[in-house]
Amino acid sequence: MARWTVREILADMLPVLVVLTLVELGSGLVLDTLQETLLQYPSLLVLVPVTIGMAGNLGAIMASRLSTATHLGLLSFEPTDETLAGNAIATVALAATLFPVVGTSAWAVQSVVGQTALPVATVVFVATLCGGILAVLSVVVSVAATYVAFRVGADPDDVVLPVVTNTCDVLGVLVLFAVVRLFV
């Protein structure tokens, strides 16, 4: 059961937020260090916030649905659970539909406002591969986080969503750069 006074919400959330902020500062350092690579390929720079945002979104939807299902007592952590398996499939399908469009759009936006150093096919390929990897990772992360919160009796709304979104943020940066390093 969620706790509903200002003091209780702060006590529940602040420690988590402080830890996550330190993690994000670490990913800020990584971005800072890789700034030159990004500036060399402006279409990939435009892709960065979208990729991170989409990864976070997919994880957030999955986690939010799993949280509500646990609140209502409707979730069993089995691969055959309808909520679990259905949402996992939907997450991967969403990524498969949207990331090719995201790649095309990032390339198009960049070619309108500036120069594009990469062909559209490369940008679409990078976006789609990142999306596929991130969809699978966001399913794993959201199921694991909800399960841990459920086991230790924490309110999944307070704990799971921040953990999932931040993990997907960091994974978004790391996956994008791994794909860029390997294929561009």
Add this chain to the structure above:
Amino acid sequence: MSIRQTALEAYREALPVVALSAVGGLFAGVVLGGMEAELAAVPGLLLLVPALLATRGNVYGSLGARLASALHQGLIDPRFDFADRRTRAAVAAAIANGVLVSCFAATAGFALLSALGRDHATLATLLGIALIAGTVSGILLTIAVVVVVFLGYRRGLNPDTLAGPVVTTTGDVVGIATMLAAARIVLVLGGG
């Protein structure tokens, strides 16, 4: 419901919102690209960008999820009069969390850069930007979250599907825009 039905329903519900948030993300990217001058004038601001953006998503995403679960459980009513004790506490706690954590990020980022001997702006400059951006974005995002979750629920949509992406979308755009505005204000006031 079968797995196939659940998947189809989840896909259909989420697709428009996630697509919309992709548009928001692209827009945020363009705004960030336009911040080149401010990022150069305030060394250390770039380091803070992921932390400040994530804080917006975390705090107001949690607010959205909390309100969504409470609506499902019948703990709160989707009304805008703020007479509801729980809604009021959730909103006040979210804004307090957002401002406190933004200021913590500025302080920790400053300490990190100092320790590593990297170029950085003064603590007052970074704190000032975090405070202004945290407060203004907090008010704007609270309005966005409460309106979307309550209106969506009233129209029979699942607030769980709405809350996350709406927050991430508006959070990124509002987060970067308020950071840009705050950086300009602090630079005009003589920070750097």
